[in-house]
Amino acid sequence: MNVDPEIKKLQDSIQRSKVERAKLQPVGDKLFDGVRLFDQVRERIKAGIRTKNPELSENEIHERFLQLLAAQKTCEEKNVYTIVETCNGNAGDQLH
Numbered sequence: 001m002n003v004d005p006e007i008k009k010l011q012d013s014i015q016r017s018k019v020e021r022a023k024l025q026p027v028g029d030k031l032f033d034g035v036r037l038f039d040q041v042r043e044r045i046k047a048g049i050r051t052k053n054p055e056l057s058e059n060e061i062h063e064r065f066l067q068l069l070a071a072q073k074t075c076e077e078k079n080v081y082t083i084v085e086t087c088n089g090n091a092g093d094q095l096h
Contacts, residue, residue, distance in 0.1 A: 042065065045065055045068065046061050046062070046065050049061050049064045049065060049068075
């Protein structure tokens with residue numbers, strides 16, 4: 001996909017500006033922004049669950065949300081530990 005050079009220049013400028021602002025932001029504000037962003041995403045995900053499953057109670061929606069989080073965590077952690085061969089060639093002797 002070819003991006004117009006002027007649009008690319010503007011995108012790069014906006015990104016640099018965001019990075020500079022983030023560098024100047026106090027750590028506490030960054031942490032607060034992370035929590036705020038998570039809260040917003042959580043509510044959007046729960047709204048999606050609610051839309052697809054209008055028969056669910058708020059507790060059931062929250063449980064589905066927690067299941068999605070757990071599934072995402074499992075996906076991210078998959079293959080964190082892999083079996084490698086040791087010097088003697090036996091697979092499974094060490095985990096990394």
